Amino acid sequence: MSETAAVPAEKRVGTPALELRGITMRFGGVVAINDLNLTINEGEIFALIGPNGAGKTTVFNVVTGVYRPTEGQVLFAGGRIDGKKRYQVTKRGVARTFQNVRLFHNMSAMENVLVGTDAHHRAGLASAALGLPWHRREEREGREKARELMEFVGISHRMEETAKNLPYGDQRRLEIARALATDPKLLLLDEPAAGMNPTEKEQLQGLIRKIRDTGRTVLLIEHDMSLIMGISDRIAVLDFGQKIAEGLPAEIQSNQRVIEAYLGVPADAS
Numbered sequence: 274m275s276e277t278a279a280v281p282a283e284k285r286v287g288t289p290a291l292e293l294r295g296i297t298m299r300f301g302g303v304v305a306i307n308d309l310n311l312t313i314n315e316g317e318i319f320a321l322i323g324p325n326g327a328g329k330t331t332v333f334n335v336v337t338g339v340y341r342p343t344e345g346q347v348l349f350a351g352g353r354i355d356g357k358k359r360y361q362v363t364k365r366g367v368a369r370t371f372q373n374v375r376l377f378h379n380m381s382a383m384e385n386v387l388v389g390t391d392a393h394h395r396a397g398l399a400s401a402a403l404g405l406p407w408h409r410r411e412e413r414e415g416r417e418k419a420r421e422l423m424e425f426v427g428i429s430h431r432m433e434e435t436a437k438n439l440p441y442g443d444q445r446r447l448e449i450a451r452a453l454a455t456d457p458k459l460l461l462l463d464e465p466a467a468g469m470n471p472t473e474k475e476q477l478q479g480l481i482r483k484i485r486d487t488g489r490t491v492l493l494i495e496h497d498m499s500l501i502m503g504i505s506d507r508i509a510v511l512d513f514g515q516k517i518a519e520g521l522p523a524e525i526q527s528n529q530r531v532i533e534a535y536l537g538v539p540a541d542a543s
């Protein structure tokens with residue numbers, strides 16, 4: 274977003290899509306997230322980075338209803354979603370992928386995406402069993418949508434293949450297609466580039482931009498710095514559950530605290 278890139282982060286205005294207010298998440302004695310405040314604006318590609326164990330995945334788990342935060346609020350599209358059940362968060366318009374690919378391995382690629390489209394269908398099991406007209410229509414529409422999504426992520430040639438037989442990069446794309454099938458306003462991607470080769474990473478960057486260009490907001494966790502720096506509108510850095518920096522990619526790259534905590538170069542190294 275070249276227009277916004279020229280404006281300092283703190284001066285930029287936008288409509289918040291997701292807000293974390295004073296989020297703390299404790300597991301017994303472990304403080305995984307400590308009083309975290311974060312605002313992600315509509316249409317942003319926002320990256321959450323930080324060393325292993327910094328609390329990034331826990332943020333995703335709090336946002337998607339896996340965990341109820343110990344303290345704080347999560348606001349999405351103006352309403353609170355903290356403490357809501359996972360399916361309720363999905364219905365509100367939040368979808369995610371996982372650090373380790375989680376597909377139905379013995380189902381076809383198409384069937385995996387259909388599971389996602391099912392999240393919004395009104396026809397229940399009974400109408401499915403009876404073959405009622407709206408069920409048949411929804412099934413047809415679901416398959417059409419799944420086909421479009423697989424084309425969108427670039428795996429339309431794999432539709433009928435069993436998920437476990439897909440090359441790894443395509444499995445990750447399939448996961449993204451399945452998440453998009455719920456028609457999310459906000460998509461959370463947990464280390465989408467993990468295990469990808471350089472060509473796949475480049476294609477992934479294009480795909481993430483394309484997803485944003487369809488009007489969605491993207492929040493991603495990633496360790497691949499060139500991908501992060503190349504694609505993010507803004508970045509927040511976590512360390513031991515606390516936000517230690519937030520800003521534009523260039524600001525993050527030159528932030529001494531981030532360099533010390535994460536990028537691995539001592540602050541006084543010349």
Ligand SMILES: Nc1ncnc2c1ncn2[C@@H]1O[C@H](COP(=O)(O)OP(=O)(O)OP(=O)(O)O)[C@@H](O)[C@H]1O
Binds near residue numbers: 300304324327329332
């Ligand atoms: N369910 C849980 N029970 C106990 N401790 C947990 C749980 N989930 C996360 N933690 C702890 O919370 C801290 C943050 O973990 P988290 O997985 O969120 O970090 P992360 O930044 O995603 O790390 P990575 O980059 O390695 O995936 C760690 O100390 C982890 O051990």
